[in-house]
Amino acid sequence: MKLHALRWAVSIATLAVATSVSADQLADVKAKGTLVCGVMTNLDPFAFTDSNTQQQMGYDIDFCKAVANQLGVKPELKVISFDARIPELSQGRVDLLAAVLGYTEARAKQIDYSDAYFVSIQKMGVRADSGYKVLGDLAEKRVGAVKASSTLGMLQQTLPTAKVISYDDAPAAFMALVQGKVEGFGQSETLLRRWISKATDQKVNVIMPPMGQEAWGLGLRKNEPAFRVAVNDALAKMEASGESAQIFERWLGKDSIFKMDREFKTRPITQ
Numbered sequence: 407m408k409l410h411a412l413r414w415a416v417s418i419a420t421l422a423v424a425t426s427v428s429a430d431q432l433a434d435v436k437a438k439g440t441l442v443c444g445v446m447t448n449l450d451p452f453a454f455t456d457s458n459t460q461q462q463m464g465y466d467i468d469f470c471k472a473v474a475n476q477l478g479v480k481p482e483l484k485v486i487s488f489d490a491r492i493p494e495l496s497q498g499r500v501d502l503l504a505a506v507l508g509y510t511e512a513r514a515k516q517i518d519y520s521d522a523y524f525v526s527i528q529k530m531g532v533r534a535d536s537g538y539k540v541l542g543d544l545a546e547k548r549v550g551a552v553k554a555s556s557t558l559g560m561l562q563q564t565l566p567t568a569k570v571i572s573y574d575d576a577p578a579a580f581m582a583l584v585q586g587k588v589e590g591f592g593q594s595e596t597l598l599r600r601w602i603s604k605a606t607d608q609k610v611n612v613i614m615p616p617m618g619q620e621a622w623g624l625g626l627r628k629n630e631p632a633f634r635v636a637v638n639d640a641l642a643k644m645e646a647s648g649e650s651a652q653i654f655e656r657w658l659g660k661d662s663i664f665k666m667d668r669e670f671k672t673r674p675i676t677q
Contacts, residue, residue, distance in 0.1 A: 431633040432477075435501055441479050443470035444486045444500035444625070448577065450600055451657040451664070452506050465657040466504040469523055472649055473502075473624070476640030488575060489554055492516055495625050502637065503625030506594070508556040509675050510620075518630070519623030520637045523650065525670040526594040528560050528617040531583060531602065534609035538589065541615055544568055547589040550579040557592045560617040576601065584608045592617055596664060603663050621675045645672040 435441055445466055446453040453464040462483050474481035486494050491507065494500050495517055508526060509519055530549070532538040546567045551557045553572040561570050571588055573579035580601040583591040591598070595612065602610045624641075626634050644650045654668045655661075 431501065431627065431630040432636050433632075435477065435479060435633070439479050440482045441470070441474040441477060442482045442484055442499075442501045443474075444491060444494050444503045444505055445470065445483050446488065446505045447485050448575075449506060449597060451596070451662065453504075465524070465653060466506065468653045468656070469624070469650075470502075470504040472644055472653070473504075473637060473640045476643055477636060488552065491625065495627055498627070501633075505625065506597075506622060507625045508594075508620035508622050510556050510559065513625075516628075518626040518628050518634055519675050520626060520634065521641050521672050522621035522623055522670070522675050523641055523672055524622040524654075525619060526596065526622055527619050528557055528592060529595045529598060529612050529614070530590045530592045530617065531580075531598050531610045531612055532590045533583065533586070534611045536589060538613060540613055541565065541617065543613075544590045548587070549590040549592060550582050550588040551592050552576050552579055555593070556620050557594075557617070560620075561592050564617045580605075583610065596658060596666070599664055621673075623675055641672050 445462060447455055447462065449464070451464050452466045453462060455461070456463050462485065467483065470483065471481045484500050486500070486505065491503050491505050492513065495503050530541055530544065538544060541564060544565055547569070548571055549561060549565065549568045550571050550573055551561055553574060558570065558572070561568060571582070573582060576593060576597060579591050582588045584605060584607065598612060602612070624637060626637065641650070650672055651668055658664045658666045
């Protein structure tokens with residue numbers, strides 16, 4: 407009898423642990439009333455600290471806040487490093503990533519993605535006095551990219567003979583280009599043009615053709631189907647209401663330094 411009771415107690419304890427481990431993330435987020443978003447910084451216009459208010463601002467920040475609003479909870483921003491994005495998500499320290507997260511097959515093995523909320527065109531920047539006119543001119547040259555970025559894979563496909571130098575972050579890679587340590591710097595055109603707008607000592611040109619394009623999604627933990635559906639439903643509602651287009655226009659549209667047109671809509675990411 408005692409043995410039966412002991413087995414019953416162990417079974418109940420095991421079930422409780424299993425239930426805790428497999429708890430529904432959507433229910434957890436709503437229960438605590440906050441959505442913790444892992445975000446970047448120093449990546450204007452996607453995420454940066456406003457010098458006057460010391461608050462985080464940008465395209466990704468607005469999407470975090472808008473999704474939280476759709477879910478009926480408050481947003482909580484957690485600034486993380488580029489390399490820490492997936493570990494922070496996988497280990498449960500953030501609920502989702504709104505962190506310039508381009509889709510790659512390698513990343514998709516580790517995390518899930520929401521539908522695409524941005525489409526990034528990857529291009530190459532070169533010094534204006536370099537004489538380089540098209541992407542092929544950089545064959546066998548030294549070119550820079552950010553470590554662990556999707557640009558690295560595109561460079562290997564479009565410029566297989568180039569010597570790729572990896573940098574910890576975009577400012578370091580762009581500075582290497584300006585200083586002549588590399589002949590080109592590949593990145594999202596949006597971010598690339600942002601660095602160019604800040605450069606005062608050296609003019610930098612963006613050359614064609616593009617290296618490729620990538621869809622950006624919000625990073626989600628695997629095996630959380632209810633949460634993924636809720637996030638995608640939030641994005642769909644934002645698209646239908648025009649809120650997503652308004653966020654784009656605010657940060658990247660005709661009144662910004664980028665003067666870009668929104669040539670995409672929120673959609674599932676397919677490869």
